[in-house]
Amino acid sequence: SPVLAEKLGLGRAALPEEVAAWNHDVRPDGLGLPEGTGSVEDGETIFSDNCAMCHGEFAEGVDNWPKLAGGMGTLDRDDPLKTVGSYWPYLSTTWDYINRSMPFGNAQTLTPDEVYAIVAYILYSNDMVDDDFVLSKETFLDVEMPNADGFIIDDRAETEYPQFSQAPCMENCKAEVKVTMRAAVLDVTPDVAGDE
Amino acid sequence: MTVRFKGKPPSRRAFLQGALASGGAIAGATAASAAGPDPLITEKQEWAQATGEGVDATPYGLPIQFESDVVRRNVEWLTADTISSINFTPIHALDGTITPQGCAFERHHSGAIELRKEDFRLMINGLVDRELVFTYADLERFPRVTRTYFLECAANTGMEWAGAQLNGSQFTHGMIHNMEYTGVTLRTLLEEAGVKPEGKWVMVEGADASSNARSIPLEKAMDDCLVAFKANGEALRMEHGYPVRLCVPGWEGNMWVKWLRRIEVGDAPWESREETSKYTDTLEDGTSRKWTWVMDAKSVVTSPSPQMPITHGKGPLVITGLAWSGRGAITGVDVSIDGGKNWKEARLAAPGQDMALTRFYLDHDWDGSEMFLQSRAKDSTGYVQPTKTQLREVRGLNSIYHNNCIQTWWVKPNGEAENVEVS
Numbered sequence: 001s002p003v004l005a006e007k008l009g010l011g012r013a014a015l016p017e018e019v020a021a022w023n024h025d026v027r028p029d030g031l032g033l034p035e036g037t038g039s040v041e042d043g044e045t046i047f048s049d050n051c052a053m054c055h056g057e058f059a060e061g062v063d064n065w066p067k068l069a070g071g072m073g074t075l076d077r078d079d080p081l082k083t084v085g086s087y088w089p090y091l092s093t094t095w096d097y098i099n100r101s102m103p104f105g106n107a108q109t110l111t112p113d114e115v116y117a118i119v120a121y122i123l124y125s126n127d128m129v130d131d132d133f134v135l136s137k138e139t140f141l142d143v144e145m146p147n148a149d150g151f152i153i154d155d156r157a158e159t160e161y162p163q164f165s166q167a168p169c170m171e172n173c174k175a176e177v178k179v180t181m182r183a184a185v186l187d188v189t190p191d192v193a194g195d196e
Numbered sequence: 197m198t199v200r201f202k203g204k205p206p207s208r209r210a211f212l213q214g215a216l217a218s219g220g221a222i223a224g225a226t227a228a229s230a231a232g233p234d235p236l237i238t239e240k241q242e243w244a245q246a247t248g249e250g251v252d253a254t255p256y257g258l259p260i261q262f263e264s265d266v267v268r269r270n271v272e273w274l275t276a277d278t279i280s281s282i283n284f285t286p287i288h289a290l291d292g293t294i295t296p297q298g299c300a301f302e303r304h305h306s307g308a309i310e311l312r313k314e315d316f317r318l319m320i321n322g323l324v325d326r327e328l329v330f331t332y333a334d335l336e337r338f339p340r341v342t343r344t345y346f347l348e349c350a351a352n353t354g355m356e357w358a359g360a361q362l363n364g365s366q367f368t369h370g371m372i373h374n375m376e377y378t379g380v381t382l383r384t385l386l387e388e389a390g391v392k393p394e395g396k397w398v399m400v401e402g403a404d405a406s407s408n409a410r411s412i413p414l415e416k417a418m419d420d421c422l423v424a425f426k427a428n429g430e431a432l433r434m435e436h437g438y439p440v441r442l443c444v445p446g447w448e449g450n451m452w453v454k455w456l457r458r459i460e461v462g463d464a465p466w467e468s469r470e471e472t473s474k475y476t477d478t479l480e481d482g483t484s485r486k487w488t489w490v491m492d493a494k495s496v497v498t499s500p501s502p503q504m505p506i507t508h509g510k511g512p513l514v515i516t517g518l519a520w521s522g523r524g525a526i527t528g529v530d531v532s533i534d535g536g537k538n539w540k541e542a543r544l545a546a547p548g549q550d551m552a553l554t555r556f557y558l559d560h561d562w563d564g565s566e567m568f569l570q571s572r573a574k575d576s577t578g579y580v581q582p583t584k585t586q587l588r589e590v591r592g593l594n595s596i597y598h599n600n601c602i603q604t605w606w607v608k609p610n611g612e613a614e615n616v617e618v619s
Contacts, residue, residue: 014328075478153486156490179617188361189364
C-alpha cells in the first residue's frame, strides 16, 4: 500500500503560503472557489477591456478565436458550435480556466471579483441569466449548465472493442475498391518548406 | 485547437513538386551508371583528397544540410495562432522507432516556456500525509527508471474525420513521437508524500500560463506514470517540457503535462477545461464521451506516401511504416496493396513493446501498376485497427479526437502517392 511505503526523506514540507499561491483549481462541487462577487454589468466592462479583442464584444468570437457564446442545440448537427453555453458541463471550469489562464498572453492578472464578473457576463451572453445577475461564491452552484448531462464516460470497451477484436479477413475481403475522396482535390496541404 | 478547415487555403502550388524534383535527381544518377563509367567513381572527388571538418567544429551537431526537409512543419489554417498550436513530426522520412528530439512534434497551449532547473519547483499537495516541495536536484536523487513510450496527440489524424484532407503522413499522422525516457515513477513521489486513503484522483498541472491541468485516476498514477527529466539520453528539449514532464504511457498526449509544477491528490476529478471543453469526443447524437484516455491501436505506411513518392521505377520496393497501441504491444501488422481486398503480414523490425512505436516492413516487388496501400495494426489485446467507416458508424463525424482508422495511399503508376478514401 502506498501509505505504508518507505520514504526517502527527499523534498521539504510545502508551506501554507506556497500551497495557496499555486493551488487555484476549482472543482465542479465548488471546492477551491474563493470569496468574491461580480455582476453582469461589471463583467461587460471588464470583458470589453480584457477579452473582447479576441472573443468579441458579445463573446461571439473574432476571426478564428474561440466563440464563448451561442451554438445552443447544435451538438448533434454537422458542424456543432461548442461554447460555454452550448457545451461546457460545469461552470467551475469556466471560472478556473479564466482565473488561471486568461487573458491569453497576460494570464493570472485578474482578481477573484473580476473573474466572477466575467463569468457572469459570459452566462449573460449565452442567455442563461438576466442582465441584473450577480455571481458569487454563494450563488455559484445555483447556475444550471444546459449540457451538464451531455457527457458519458469512455464506453469504447463496450461499444467498440468487441466489434474491433474479431479475426480480420486476409483474402478476397471485398469485390471492388473505388476512390471516394482525394486530398489533392481539396489542396490545403502547405507547400514544401521555404517554397512560397 | 480547431481541427477542421477554416480560413484561407494556402497557395495551390503542388506539394509534390519539391519532393519529385529531388527524387528525380537521385533516379538520374542511377540511370547514368548504365551509360558508361561513373565519374563519381572514375574521377577523384574533393572529399577523397582534401580534409573535412575538425572535431572542434561542432560541439553539438545538427543534421547535414541535405536533410533539411526532415523538419517539423505546421499547418497555418489549423489554429488561430502559432502559440496555442501544433506542428508535425516528419515521420515520412524517419525510420526505426526513436524520434529525434529536434524534429519531434510540439503542441503548446501558451507557447514553449524557458524554465531553468534552478527555478523549477514541483509541489505535491492535497490529500497526502505531507505536502511537499521538490527541487530539480531532489528529483535526481530518487531511484530512476528508463522506459520507451510513444506520445500521440489526441487530435492526431483528427483533420481526416470528414474526409481525406492533408496530403502526407507527416500531416495526417505526425502528431506523435517516441522517446526513451528516464525519470522517477510518479508512484515513488506520491509515496514520498503519502497518499491518504480517500485520495482517488491526481490533478497534474504545468508551470506555463495554460497550466494544461488534467485529472488522472490514482490507479494509473500509481501504475506506470513517469516524472521524466531525460529523453533519448539527454535533457528534455525546452519545447518538450524542460526540465521535467509527465509521461502517461498509452494515454492521449494532452495528459503528458510539460514543465510539471504541481500534483494535487483529491477525492474527485477536477473536470478542467482540458477534459471538458477539449479532449471530449462528441458522438452523432450530440452526447460526448469524456475521459477517453487510451490511444487505441493504429498504424500508417510512412513510405511510400504522398511526401515519399517512388522514384526508382519497378522492382524491389520497401514498404514501411509505424504501428502502436496504448493498450499493449503490437503483435502484427497487415499490409494491403489493393485497398483492403487482400492482406499480407508485414515483418516487424523488432517485437512490439508495450505502448511504444513498432516499425514494420513489407518487401515488395512492384510491377508499376497503381496500388491502394493500407496497413492494419493488431495489438496484444486482440484488437484490430478499424476502418474509418467502422469508426464513423459508432461515432459519427464530429468526435475530433482518437481517429485511429486505417489510412489509404493511392500510389499511381508514376510513383506519386495521394491521401485518399476508398470504398
